[in-house]
Amino acid sequence: MHVRRLGVADADAAAAITAASLTAITATIYRPTTVRALQLLYDAASWAATAAGTTVGLVAVDGADLLGVVRVTLPLTRPRGGARRDGGDRPPGGDGDGNGGSDDGGHGSGVGGDAAPAVLSALFVHPAACRRGVGAALVAATEAVAAAAGARAVSLLSSTTAVVLYWRCGYAASGLPVGQDDPLGPALPMAKALPLPGGDAAAAAHARGGV
Numbered sequence: 001m002h003v004r005r006l007g008v009a010d011a012d013a014a015a016a017i018t019a020a021s022l023t024a025i026t027a028t029i030y031r032p033t034t035v036r037a038l039q040l041l042y043d044a045a046s047w048a049a050t051a052a053g054t055t056v057g058l059v060a061v062d063g064a065d066l067l068g069v070v071r072v073t074l075p076l077t078r079p080r081g082g083a084r085r086d087g088g089d090r091p092p093g094g095d096g097d098g099n100g101g102s103d104d105g106g107h108g109s110g111v112g113g114d115a116a117p118a119v120l121s122a123l124f125v126h127p128a129a130c131r132r133g134v135g136a137a138l139v140a141a142t143e144a145v146a147a148a149a150g151a152r153a154v155s156l157l158s159s160t161t162a163v164v165l166y167w168r169c170g171y172a173a174s175g176l177p178v179g180q181d182d183p184l185g186p187a188l189p190m191a192k193a194l195p196l197p198g199g200d201a202a203a204a205a206h207a208r209g210g211v
Contacts, residue, residue, distance in 0.1 A: 001134070003141035006057025006069060011048035013066040014059065017126045018042040024127035042122060058141050060125075060134045068125035070138040074149040075116035117153040117191060118146030123162075139169045147194045154194065157187040166190050 006014065019039045050057040050071055060068040120142050125134045146154050155174065158166050175189035 001060055001062045001067065001132070001137065003058050003060050003137055006047065006051045006059050008048050008051045010057075010059055010066060010069075011044040011051065014047035014057070014069040014124075015039075015042065015044040017066060017069055018047075018122075018124045020126055020128075021124040042124070056145055058138060058145065060129075060137055060141075062129075066126070067129040067132070068123070068134040068138050070120065070124075070142055071122040072142045072145060072154075073119040073121065074146060075118055075151050116151070117155040118142070118149065118151040120154050120156040135165050136169055139165070143192070143194060152194055152196070153191050155189070155191040158190050159187055163188055163190070166192075 022035050022038055047057065047069070056072050056074060058070050058072070059066050120139070123135060123138055125138075143154055154171075156166070156171070157178070158171075169192070171190040171192045173188055174191040177186040177188050180186045
């Protein structure tokens with residue numbers, strides 16, 4: 001298994017993974033009408049737009065088979081101390097390992113200094129690929145892409161069913177649960193600081209105010 005960038009040609013497979021995930025995992029949590037609405041929200045056109053736009057999509061693949069997909073919004077370049085601009089959507093949650101489920105986009109983690117965080121959202125793993133580490137691999141790849149883009153942290157809104165995945169990947173709560181009245185249920189803001197480019201020396205300079 002390896003992770004690569006989502007391409008427009010992957011859109012149909014990504015939509016199929018999303019639909020299968022929602023049907024198998026979240027159909028027991030959400031009303032059928034909500035599941036259907038979410039499947040339409042993350043249809044092939046949506047994933048094709050991700051592949052063609054500024055939001056990055058990643059897919060976990062094994063041979064010709066797509067196992068999972070994730071969407072991440074990278075921070076816009078801005079001067080130090082400038083206005084923060086980041087965004088994300090609010091998809092539903094997956095199971096405790098992130099397998100067959102999704103992760104929710106969040107805003108303003110407060111982790112990783114004054115740089116805007118990358119926002120992880122819409123992570124889905126096909127039910128047939130559950131318990132194979134696909135969710136964790138997609139999270140790790142997301143963090144690598146975010147760090148390469150200059151993000152100091154990754155933030156998200158996790159549904160209750162996906163929190164365990166993020167804890168295992170080193171994320172911590174960054175605020176109180178939100179959306180208790182949301183049809184998708186409450187979500188927990190979570191975030192993880194990313195290593196500074198340059199390793200320990202860069203971290204020490206940042207601590208002294210040199211970065």
